[in-house]
Amino acid sequence: MSVEISKLASGLTVVTDEMPHLETAALGVWAGVGGRDEKPNEHGISHLLEHMAFKGTTKRSSREIVEEIEAVGGDLNAGTSTETTSYYARVLKADVPLALDVLADILANPAFEPDELEREKNVIVQEIGAAQDTPDDVVFEHLNELCYPDQPMGRSLLGTAKTLRAFNRDMLRGYLSTHYRGPDMVVAAAGAVDHSQVVAEVERRFASFEGTPGPKPQTAQFGQGGTKVVHRELEQAHLTLALEGVPQTDSSLFSLQVFTNILGGGMSSRLFQEVREKRGLCYSIYTFHAPYSDTGFFGLYTGTDPADAPEMMEVVVDIMNDSVETLTDAEIARAKAQMKAGLLMAMESCSSRAEQLARHVLAYGRPQTVQELVARIDAVSIESTRDAARALLSRSRPAVVALGSGRGLDTAVSFAEGLTRARAKARLH
Numbered sequence: 148m149s150v151e152i153s154k155l156a157s158g159l160t161v162v163t164d165e166m167p168h169l170e171t172a173a174l175g176v177w178a179g180v181g182g183r184d185e186k187p188n189e190h191g192i193s194h195l196l197e198h199m200a201f202k203g204t205t206k207r208s209s210r211e212i213v214e215e216i217e218a219v220g221g222d223l224n225a226g227t228s229t230e231t232t233s234y235y236a237r238v239l240k241a242d243v244p245l246a247l248d249v250l251a252d253i254l255a256n257p258a259f260e261p262d263e264l265e266r267e268k269n270v271i272v273q274e275i276g277a278a279q280d281t282p283d284d285v286v287f288e289h290l291n292e293l294c295y296p297d298q299p300m301g302r303s304l305l306g307t308a309k310t311l312r313a314f315n316r317d318m319l320r321g322y323l324s325t326h327y328r329g330p331d332m333v334v335a336a337a338g339a340v341d342h343s344q345v346v347a348e349v350e351r352r353f354a355s356f357e358g359t360p361g362p363k364p365q366t367a368q369f370g371q372g373g374t375k376v377v378h379r380e381l382e383q384a385h386l387t388l389a390l391e392g393v394p395q396t397d398s399s400l401f402s403l404q405v406f407t408n409i410l411g412g413g414m415s416s417r418l419f420q421e422v423r424e425k426r427g428l429c430y431s432i433y434t435f436h437a438p439y440s441d442t443g444f445f446g447l448y449t450g451t452d453p454a455d456a457p458e459m460m461e462v463v464v465d466i467m468n469d470s471v472e473t474l475t476d477a478e479i480a481r482a483k484a485q486m487k488a489g490l491l492m493a494m495e496s497c498s499s500r501a502e503q504l505a506r507h508v509l510a511y512g513r514p515q516t517v518q519e520l521v522a523r524i525d526a527v528s529i530e531s532t533r534d535a536a537r538a539l540l541s542r543s544r545p546a547v548v549a550l551g552s553g554r555g556l557d558t559a560v561s562f563a564e565g566l567t568r569a570r571a572k573a574r575l576h
Contacts, residue, residue: 191306393445
């Protein structure tokens with residue numbers, strides 16, 4: 148990997164990874180701002196701003212933006228998350244300057260035309276409606292609220308119809324000016340790119356993004372846990388469980404990820420084998436860990452027949468607790484192999500490389516090499532995995548949310564909370 152990094156006078160970071168065998172490039176702008184940076188009256192503005200990026204600038208109409216990129220066979224997209232917002236393109240080698248010009252234009256010179264703004268606000272209201280019709284979206288929305296009460300971390304990225312209606316072009320410009328600052332932005336490119344050329348283009352086209360870093364979001368506080376049942380007439384019961392995880396920079400991150408994979412990271416995982424393959428209680432079950440800058444979120448999701456919900460949660464929590472002391476060397480090795488394979492396979496994609504470069508710069512201040520990441524995975528042992536698992540089950544009271552109908556949901560969530568807490572406490576004494 149030939150990774151090069153430059154920090155411009157504005158504070159903006161440019162990082163590239165040249166892949167000489169490619170004829171295409173993936174590049175984008177990652178800003179260290181997302182849903183958790185929003186004040187209550189700004190709920191949903193990060194996502195709306197991302198949508199409005201392609202709705203016209205002072206130089207290009209919305210149609211001209213997409214036509215210029217598609218005329219050279221490229222494509223544009225964007226995404227909003229809890230801590231970052233990204234705008235990215237995939238183009239042929241010769242069209243990297245065009246892509247950078249378009250990306251700079253949509254961020255530096257947005258028009259925010261009132262008619263376009265009203266249309267896009269309505270589009271997002273439709274997106275909110277679609278999410279409310281999707282049970283696994285709904286159950287995680289309630290779970291986030293339970294885990295991060297009265298905090299931006301606990302709110303949906305989409306906002307609400309009420310908050311969206313209140314947004315105007317001045318609010319969008321103010322939010323852009325406050326949070327899109329040079330020191331908080333990364334331009335990353337991978338594939339058929341030349342670092343010096345990208346730096347020169349970025350220095351010229353992104354000159355308006357400078358100044359001091361934007362304000363930091365409030366520190367996340369994982370809540371007191373507890374249970375919640377959301378009653379809705381559905382064929383399945385949707386069950387979720389969450390625990391406080393660890394931040395991106397925590398030394399136990401990779402050990403915790405190994406434990407997460409062993410529990411519910413694939414078809415060979417303990418939960419999948421026991422709950423689906425042996426008992427036939429569900430179609431889908433998985434666990435994940437999402438690290439943030441100052442906290443982490445361990446989550447579990449499954450869906451089952453409402454009548455089977457108590458048994459499902461009993462089995463799930465039993466496996467979670469029992470796994471800590473019964474991990475095997477074979478499971479550790481398999482989980483580590485999965486992680487390394489996923490990492491190395493992603494490195495074959497210039498889009499994945501560009502995204503990883505940007506996220507590493509925002510999280511660690513520099514890109515981490517593949518060798519460093521593989522070494523961290525290799526360093527995970529059965530002892531470090533057990534330590535990470537014990538800490539996970541004792542760090543917080545679990546948050547449990549069930550969505551569906553039937554009396555079994557109340558039994559399921561109360562049982563899950565009590566068993567996890569009791570066993571976690573028992574291990575500490």
